[in-house]
Amino acid sequence: MRYETIKKLCCPIDKEDLALTTVTKDTDGNILQGFLTCGKCQRIYPIVQGIPIMSPDEYREFRLEQPLLDKWKKHLKGRVVENFRVISHNSDKQELKPGNIK
Numbered sequence: 001m002r003y004e005t006i007k008k009l010c011c012p013i014d015k016e017d018l019a020l021t022t023v024t025k026d027t028d029g030n031i032l033q034g035f036l037t038c039g040k041c042q043r044i045y046p047i048v049q050g051i052p053i054m055s056p057d058e059y060r061e062f063r064l065e066q067p068l069l070d071k072w073k074k075h076l077k078g079r080v081v082e083n084f085r086v087i088s089h090n091s092d093k094q095e096l097k098p099g100n101i102k
Protein backbone atom coordinates (compact mmCIF):
# COMPACT_ATOMS: atom_id res chain seq x y z
CA MET A 1 0.00 0.00 0.00
CA ARG A 2 1.17 3.48 -0.82
CA TYR A 3 2.41 5.70 1.96
CA GLU A 4 0.11 8.53 0.81
CA THR A 5 -2.90 6.23 1.11
CA ILE A 6 -1.93 4.96 4.52
CA LYS A 7 -1.44 8.50 5.76
CA LYS A 8 -5.12 9.23 5.03
CA LEU A 9 -6.35 6.36 7.17
CA CYS A 10 -7.78 7.01 10.59
CA CYS A 11 -8.82 4.75 13.44
CA PRO A 12 -12.17 3.11 12.56
CA ILE A 13 -13.18 3.18 16.23
CA ASP A 14 -12.57 6.79 17.20
CA LYS A 15 -11.41 8.46 13.93
CA GLU A 16 -8.10 9.50 15.41
CA ASP A 17 -4.99 9.80 13.23
CA LEU A 18 -2.80 6.73 13.17
CA ALA A 19 0.96 6.51 13.62
CA LEU A 20 2.73 4.36 11.04
CA THR A 21 5.65 2.05 11.71
CA THR A 22 7.13 0.53 8.55
CA VAL A 23 8.72 -2.91 8.77
CA THR A 24 9.32 -3.70 5.09
CA LYS A 25 8.63 -1.92 1.83
CA ASP A 26 9.09 -2.80 -1.83
CA THR A 27 11.46 -1.11 -4.28
CA ASP A 28 8.81 1.50 -5.15
CA GLY A 29 8.52 2.49 -1.51
CA ASN A 30 5.11 0.90 -1.02
CA ILE A 31 4.60 -0.45 2.45
CA LEU A 32 4.39 -4.24 2.59
CA GLN A 33 4.59 -4.90 6.29
CA GLY A 34 4.20 -2.68 9.28
CA PHE A 35 1.59 -1.48 11.68
CA LEU A 36 -0.57 1.50 12.51
CA THR A 37 -1.21 2.57 16.06
CA CYS A 38 -3.93 4.84 17.39
CA GLY A 39 -2.85 7.40 19.97
CA LYS A 40 -6.30 7.54 21.50
CA CYS A 41 -7.50 3.96 22.01
CA GLN A 42 -3.98 2.46 21.63
CA ARG A 43 -5.20 -0.13 19.13
CA ILE A 44 -2.67 -1.63 16.76
CA TYR A 45 -3.55 -2.44 13.14
CA PRO A 46 -1.06 -4.67 11.34
CA ILE A 47 -0.26 -4.16 7.66
CA VAL A 48 0.05 -7.56 6.00
CA GLN A 49 1.11 -7.88 2.34
CA GLY A 50 0.34 -4.20 1.95
CA ILE A 51 -3.18 -4.47 3.39
CA PRO A 52 -3.98 -2.84 6.73
CA ILE A 53 -6.09 -5.10 8.97
CA MET A 54 -8.59 -2.67 10.40
CA SER A 55 -11.49 -4.89 11.44
CA PRO A 56 -13.33 -4.34 14.72
CA ASP A 57 -11.98 -6.33 17.66
CA GLU A 58 -14.70 -8.98 17.46
CA TYR A 59 -13.64 -9.91 13.91
CA ARG A 60 -9.97 -10.19 14.72
CA GLU A 61 -8.20 -13.26 15.91
CA PHE A 62 -5.29 -12.52 18.10
CA ARG A 63 -3.67 -15.91 17.58
CA LEU A 64 -3.35 -15.10 13.85
CA GLU A 65 -1.69 -11.78 14.56
CA GLN A 66 0.55 -12.97 17.37
CA PRO A 67 3.28 -14.49 15.12
CA LEU A 68 3.55 -11.19 13.23
CA LEU A 69 3.77 -9.16 16.39
CA ASP A 70 6.45 -11.51 17.71
CA LYS A 71 8.38 -11.01 14.49
CA TRP A 72 8.00 -7.24 14.73
CA LYS A 73 8.89 -7.14 18.40
CA LYS A 74 11.88 -4.87 17.98
CA HIS A 75 9.69 -2.34 16.16
CA LEU A 76 7.36 -2.22 19.15
CA LYS A 77 10.27 -0.89 21.20
CA GLY A 78 9.52 -2.71 24.42
CA ARG A 79 5.76 -2.23 24.28
CA VAL A 80 3.49 -5.24 24.43
CA VAL A 81 0.18 -5.89 22.70
CA GLU A 82 -2.82 -6.99 24.73
CA ASN A 83 -6.34 -7.23 23.39
CA PHE A 84 -5.22 -5.49 20.14
CA ARG A 85 -3.88 -2.55 22.13
CA VAL A 86 -0.31 -1.45 22.54
CA ILE A 87 0.58 -1.21 26.18
CA SER A 88 3.63 0.44 27.59
CA HIS A 89 4.42 -1.62 30.63
CA ASN A 90 5.86 1.16 32.75
CA SER A 91 3.02 3.65 32.37
CA ASP A 92 -0.36 2.84 33.83
CA LYS A 93 0.20 -0.51 35.47
CA GLN A 94 1.28 -0.57 39.05
CA GLU A 95 4.44 -2.50 39.51
CA LEU A 96 4.41 -5.50 41.77
CA LYS A 97 6.93 -4.83 44.45
CA PRO A 98 7.88 -7.52 46.94
CA GLY A 99 6.37 -5.43 49.74
CA ASN A 100 2.97 -5.33 48.04
CA ILE A 101 2.57 -9.11 47.88
CA LYS A 102 0.73 -10.51 50.85
Ligand SMILES: [Zn+2]
Residues within 6 Å of the ligand: 011, 012, 013, 014, 015, 016, 038, 039, 040, 041, 042, 043
Ligand atom coordinates in the same frame (compact mmCIF):
# COMPACT_ATOMS: atom_id res chain seq x y z
ZN1 LIG B 1 -8.47 4.51 18.06
